[in-house]
Amino acid sequence: VDTQGNATFKRLPTNQLVEALQLGIQYSVGGLEATPAHDVLYQDFLTVEIIHFPKGGRTTPKATPPHRFNDFTIRSYAPVAFRHFREKFNIKPEDYLSSICKPFRELKNPGASGSLFYLTSDDEFIIKTVQKREAEFLKTLLPGYYMNVTQNQRTLLPKFFGLYCYQVTEFLRRNKNGSGDNKNIRITVMNNLIPSHIQMHxxxxxxxxxxxxxxxxxxxxxxxxxxxxxxxxxxxxxxxxxxxxxxxxxxxxxxxxxxxxxxxxxxxxxxxxxxxxxxxxxxxxxxxxxxxxxxxxxxxxxxxxxxxxxxxxxxxxxxxxxxxxxxxxxxxxxxxxxxxxxxxxxxxxxxxxxxxxxxxxxxxxxxxxxxxxxxxxxxxxxxxxxxxxxxxxxxxxxxxxxxxxxxxxxxxxxxx
Ligand code: ATP
Ligand code: CA
Ligand code: CA
Missing domain, CATH: 3.30.810.10 (2-Layer Sandwich)
Known part of the structure; x- marks a missing residue:
C-alpha cells in the first residue's frame, strides 16, 4: 500500500496493472483475428509480441488508445499457441475478451509467495502474477504442455490461456541491458476451479x-x-x-x-x-x-x-x-x-x-x-x-x- 492508501505491487498501483493488462490482452487478441488460424508451428511457442502503449495513444502501426498512466509495454508470449489452447477449450476470442475486459475481483491469496490473484467478473478465469523463473519455466513447458493438451483434454492440470508481462516503458529505455527486471510483472491467465456462486463450506x-x-x-x-x-x-x-x-x-x-x-x-x-x-x-x-x-x-x-x-x-x-x-x-x-x-x-x-x-x-x-x-x-x-x-x-x-x-x-x- 502506498502513501495515498492505494494497493501497489512492485510499487505499481494494482489498478494500473489490471487496466494495462486488459488493454494489452485486448490489443493482442484483437490483432490475432487478422491472422487466420493455422496449425501451430514450433516457432509459435517462441514468439513474443511487444506492444507499446504511449500515454497519448498512437495510430501506427496499429492504433492504441490514450490512457491515464505512464507509458507502458505489454509482452504477449506465444500468442498464436495460446489462441490454439483457448480454441481447444472452446473459448472463443470474443468470450475471452469480454471476460478479460470487465473489472476483476481481487482474491486474497492464502499462499506465501505474495502473488496477486484476480478473478474475472464472470468467474471463468484466474489471473495470477508469477515470478520470473516461473514465467521462464512456463515458456519452456509450453510445447510439451501443448502436446499433452492436444492428446488429452481431460485433465486436472491447470489450463493456461495466456502469459503476459507488464513493463513501464521509461524503465525499459533506461535499462536496455535488462537490469530493470524487478519492474517486470508477469501474469498468467488460468481456469478458475472454484465457482464463486456456489457456497464452499x-x-x-x-x-x-x-x-x-x-x-x-x-x-x-x-x-x-x-x-x-x-x-x-x-x-x-x-x-x-x-x-x-x-x-x-x-x-x-x-x-x-x-x-x-x-x-x-x-x-x-x-x-x-x-x-x-x-x-x-x-x-x-x-x-x-x-x-x-x-x-x-x-x-x-x-x-x-x-x-x-x-x-x-x-x-x-x-x-x-x-x-x-x-x-x-x-x-x-x-x-x-x-x-x-x-x-x-x-x-x-x-x-x-x-x-x-x-x-x-x-x-x-x-x-x-x-x-x-x-x-x-x-x-x-x-x-x-x-x-x-x-x-x-x-x-x-x-x-x-x-x-x-x-x-x-x-x-x-x-x-x-
Ligand atoms: P505458494 O507458492 O506460497 O503456495 P502461490 O502464490 O503460488 O502460493 P497458489 O499455490 O497457486 O499460490 O494458490 C494459492 C491459493 O489460491 C490456493 O490455495 C487456492 O485457494 C487459490 N487458487 C489458486 N489457483 C486457483 C484456481 N485455478 N482456481 C481457484 N482457486 C485457486
Ligand atoms: Ca502453492
Ligand atoms: Ca507457488
Whole structure:
C-alpha cells in the first residue's frame, strides 16, 4: 500500500496493472483475428509480441488508445499457441475478451509467495502474477504442455490461456541491458476451479506432506480459510467417500497428470478441493443444519452463471449416476464431483491441480539437503519429483478419497 492508501505491487498501483493488462490482452487478441488460424508451428511457442502503449495513444502501426498512466509495454508470449489452447477449450476470442475486459475481483491469496490473484467478473478465469523463473519455466513447458493438451483434454492440470508481462516503458529505455527486471510483472491467465456462486463450506490445498501443513492463525481467522493436509485429516479422519467408478476415474486422471508433471520434474504442486455441502430435505437436526448453511443458488439470475469450459466431472471423464445427480439443476451444471462424508453428508467437490510452475532443477536441490537433516525425509514437502508425485497420489487415494465400504448403499445411506 502506498502513501495515498492505494494497493501497489512492485510499487505499481494494482489498478494500473489490471487496466494495462486488459488493454494489452485486448490489443493482442484483437490483432490475432487478422491472422487466420493455422496449425501451430514450433516457432509459435517462441514468439513474443511487444506492444507499446504511449500515454497519448498512437495510430501506427496499429492504433492504441490514450490512457491515464505512464507509458507502458505489454509482452504477449506465444500468442498464436495460446489462441490454439483457448480454441481447444472452446473459448472463443470474443468470450475471452469480454471476460478479460470487465473489472476483476481481487482474491486474497492464502499462499506465501505474495502473488496477486484476480478473478474475472464472470468467474471463468484466474489471473495470477508469477515470478520470473516461473514465467521462464512456463515458456519452456509450453510445447510439451501443448502436446499433452492436444492428446488429452481431460485433465486436472491447470489450463493456461495466456502469459503476459507488464513493463513501464521509461524503465525499459533506461535499462536496455535488462537490469530493470524487478519492474517486470508477469501474469498468467488460468481456469478458475472454484465457482464463486456456489457456497464452499470447506476448501483444502493438499500436497500429501504433513510437515508444516496446517493453516496458520491468520488463515484460520478468515471467513473461508484454505485448510491444509493436517487440517483435512482432523476434519475428515475417515476421508471422503466416492462411488467406485468416480474413485477410479479420478485416480486415473490424477495418475496421468502426475506422470506429466513428473516428466517435467515439477513438484510442490497442490490438489485444490472446494467442498459444497448439498442441502438435504429431511428432518434430522444434523441435516437441517446443513440445509440452512447451503447457498441459495437457484436465486441467481442465469446471467450470473459461468459458461464453464470444463467441469470437474468432465475433466475426470465421469458421469453422474442417477443417485448422485444433484436435485438442483444449477448445481448439476457445475459438474462438482459427488461425494459423501462418512456420516452421510452429501458433498459436491470442485477440484484441480494448481501451482505447477515449480521445477526441481530450478531451485529445490539445495533446500532438500538442508531440510532433510532437520526432519525425517518422508515428511517434508521438498523432495524429488517422483517421490513427490507418489506421495501426493498415495495421500489422495488412501487418505483423502475412499471407496465406499459395502455398508454403504447406493442411495448414499449407511446400512446397519
Ligand atoms: P505458494 O507458492 O506460497 O503456495 P502461490 O502464490 O503460488 O502460493 P497458489 O499455490 O497457486 O499460490 O494458490 C494459492 C491459493 O489460491 C490456493 O490455495 C487456492 O485457494 C487459490 N487458487 C489458486 N489457483 C486457483 C484456481 N485455478 N482456481 C481457484 N482457486 C485457486
Ligand atoms: Ca502453492
Ligand atoms: Ca507457488
Amino acid at each position: 470447506e476448501k483444502y490445498d493438499l500436497k500429501g506432506s504433513t510437515f508444516k501443513r496446517r493453516a496458520n492463525i491468520e488463515e484460520r481467522r478468515k471467513e473461508s480459510p484454505t485448510w491444509k493436509d493436517l487440517d483435512f485429516m482432523e476434519h475428515h479422519p475417515n476421508g471422503l467417500l466416492l462411488d467406485s467408478d468416480t474413485f477410479a476415474a479420478l485416480a486415473k486422471t490424477v495418475e496421468r497428470d502426475c506422470r506429466v508433471l513428473e516428466s517435467f520434474h515439477i513438484m510442490d504442486y497442490s490438489f485444490l478441493i472446494g467442498v459444497h455441502h448439498a442441502s438435504v430435505h429431511t428432518d434430522s437436526p444434523r441435516e437441517r443444519r446443513a440445509e440452512s448453511g447451503a447457498s441459495n443458488d437457484s436465486a441467481l439470475p442465469p446471467s450470473a452463471l459461468r459458461r464453464m469450459y470444463s467441469t470437474p466431472m468432465a475433466n475426470i471423464q465421469a458421469e453422474f449416476e442417477e443417485h448422485n445427480k444433484p436435485d438442483d439443476d444449477h448445481l448439476a451444471k457445475t459438474g462438482g464431483i459427488p461425494a459423501l462424508t462418512t456420516d452421510g453428508q452429501r458433498l459436491y467437490l470442485y477440484v484441480g491441480i494448481i501451482d505447477i510452475l515449480q521445477s526441481y532443477q530450478l531451485r529445490k536441490r539445495l533446500e532438500h539437503r538442508v531440510k532433510s537433516v532437520i526432519t525425517d525425509g518422508s515428511q517434508i514437502s521438498v523432495t524429488h519429483p517422483s517421490y513427490y508425485s507418489e506421495r501426493f497420489q498415495k495421500f489422495l487415494f488412501n487418505t483423502v478419497f475412499r471407496k465406499p465400504s459395502p455398508r454403504l448403499s447406493k442411495s448414499g445411506t449407511i446400512i446397519g
